[in-house]
Amino acid sequence: MSNPDSFIDEVTDEVRRDRLFAMFRKYGWIGGLLVVLIVGGAAFNEWQKHRATVRAQAFGDAMMDALDLGGAAERRQAIAGIPADGAQVALKELMLASDPAGDKAGALQALDAILADSSLPVAYRDIAALRRVMVAGADMPLADRRALLEGVAVPGRPLRVLAQEQLAYLLLEDGKKDEAIAALSALVVDQESPSGLKARAGQAITALGGTPPEAVKAG
Incomplete structure (x- = not known):
């Protein structure tokens, strides 16, 4: 490379450095502010977590103290004041x-x-x-109880099978024994039903004169 070309390259690099330093002087505060915001945000999140933990512990301690009281009326009054x-x-x-x-x-x-x-x-x-x-x-009213339970018994709800169990008992209360047995039988083979619920449903089916189906094992 000729000397003139080398000289031009050096000048160009120098101009670029000058422009870069000028940008840092002009906009460098933005980077500093971002660092402060990131560090400050992390500290604020940790403080919030600590405060939530302290509040939860205080709530739990107060609840335990209330439950240790002797009379039911005293317990209710203490719980209400927490x-x-x-x-x-x-x-x-x-x-x-x-x-x-x-x-x-x-x-x-x-x-x-x-x-x-x-x-x-x-x-x-x-x-x-x-x-x-x-x-x-x-x-x-039975209709009101059924409506409330049906909102819980939909797929995906965490207490679905428990609500369906109560709905089966409402069928029995309504005089629909065969439908109640069918509903309880469905719970016995439902893989989401816990073992205790399956046992209760099977016993109820037997008491109603039916034959419990064989439970399906999960997995």
Whole structure:
């Protein structure tokens, strides 16, 4: 390469470096800001996780202290006074509904509060629906109980088979024994049914004069 060409290349490289340094001086603060934001965001996330852990521990400790109290009325009063947010609200309401013999109206009110809160996870509302049907019993019209359970018994819901079990018992309550036996038999061979449910369904079928099908083993 000739000397003139070499000189031109050197000048060109120098101009490029000057432009690069000028860009760094002009826009380098953006990179610094990004670093600050990334580090600050990570620190904020860790702080949020720590705060959530502390809050969950405080909620659990308060709940255990309330459950250790002697009388049912004292326990309910203590549980009702525990600060809660998010999913903790559902857990709190479920605990308030755990003693229907002592306060059936209060238990139903707590369950209705969960069912009415669409911001809560589906699993909590499904538990409340099942519990609501069982606590209310015959005080709740059969059609209303069936409608509530049918919303839980759809494919993909976490408590589907438990809701279907309760629906089978509603068929029996409605005088439809053969349909109840068929519904219970379907649960016996349903691979999603836990062993305890299969055993209950088989016993119910036998008690109704039917013959339980052979359970299908998962896998």
